[in-house]
Amino acid sequence: MLSVTNLQKTFNAGTVNEVQALRGVSFTLEDGGFTCVLGTNGSGKSTLLNAVAGAFFPDKGTIVLDGVDMTLWPEYKRARYVGRVFQNPLSGTAPDMSIAENLSLALKRGKPRGLGRGISGKLKEEFCRMVKPLNMDLEDRLDSPIGKLSGGQRQALTLLMASALKPKLLLLDEHTAALDPGTAAKVIDLTQMIVTRDRLTTLMVTHSMQQAVNMGDRILMMHQGRVAYDFKGEYKQRLKVNDLLALFEELRRKDAIDLSVATLLTNKYV
């Protein structure tokens, strides 16, 4: 179970480039739940994910996973419990190293790494078993460098690597945004398959409302560094893309009113 409490983060504080990316985000993820995070550009959805992953430390607030406070843990230490897939398909794999070596690294996620052999015959059989469900004919190419594969194949492998040891929390950061529609659909199917099979607690950032509607059991809608809406259970199941669009429109109008009211008051009183 992941509990995020009053998370706050301001970038470039005290300068003209000051950005209040997170203004007090709180939510709790139940075990085995699949949550989609939606939001406009600059709403803080990716910042939220990076904060949970440990890319930076929050100014305020706590991040607790299964009763362990990891707010001040560095990124590599959180990897013990957290698996990650990045937006950029090139970020999740080491290009000059073989598929087998990448998988071997993933099977040691968060564990001590000693002087044992990175790749053995027995491990290779396991790698074959791992890549089989991808249907990408990678079984015979385990020794070729991963950099030679397409973005979609690399993203699928990253997903496989991130989920290999059944992490307590799986973070997906718009992991299909940089792929062409066909490949994206494949990676989404794979995501659905792995998450359901291993019952992983998943937090997925997306900007595709269709994905958010189709997948998972909960939607967090972010706006201006806060959770604006939180849909669960039956509400979430009944939600359609049009409903989400209407909500975004509503948020946009609210912003516009804020601005026009401010102008009105300024004209009148200042």
Next chain:
Amino acid sequence: MSILITSVIIGLILSLLALGIFISFKVFDFPDITVEGSFTLGAAFSAALIVKGVDPLLAGFIAFGGGMAAGALTGFIHTQFRINPLLSGILVMTALYSVNLHIMGRSNLPMPGSDTIFSRLESFWETVVEPNHKMAVLGWSVDSKDLLILLVSLLAVSLTGILLRWFFRTHIGTAMRATGDNAQMIRALGVNTKTMIVLGIALANGFVALSGAVLAQYQGFADVQMGIGMMVWGLASVIIGQAVVGESGVGYLIFGTILGSVLFRLLVAIALRLGMNPNDLKIITALFVFAALILPVLLKRRKGFFKRKDYA
């Protein structure tokens, strides 16, 4: 012929330096100039200890440890204080100059008649054959003791290469290579990349110092200037090696680096023999590495140029 044998021996000794540069530059993508100081550090430790009567092999081990400490310091400065890799190396290299002078007590420390690895080999060989025993190799008469040294160096370097290949294929070695290849990815898999960099640069400078220690024993002296230009020298070896074996597995690259070091030393020996001014050695090495670095970029640009023409 004997000049060729000597060149190959020195090439093999310097291949330990090249392996160090391979680790920092190729594996970690870390332009580590500490080597110019740690190479001398190894030589200084080796010479100063041997003059005091310490076992030459033990002196080599101590030199390796000293080099590791220097490398670890560079890695530490870079990772903990976020100082640029080159600048971290320059700081440690500059400081090492004073350290080396203190260790040696003066700028040039000869060790005439001292007990070194090579004097031991020679005295061992004299118990087997009579002094100045000659052998015919391809029609040339050469000192058989030089051949013995060549053989032993080749064995020792091969063993080091095999050991290094084994290490880089273990779990921790694979994680090190991944740190240089994609730090973001390996952090997300739970590896402390800072520790990896400190360890890796330490290991690299251990090899560099060992190379300096063995070279000092071979030539019979240590000099505070002997590290100058060694980084580019090592780079040249790594680049030649890669050109020979191609971009392939870590084992091939290690083999290529050793081969590159020997080939480069031979090239230099031949050029000097053909009348090249020894003073020009460093500028030619630098030009060579420059050419090797820009050539792939130029070739790519040419390809791009042709492509654009195709579409037009």
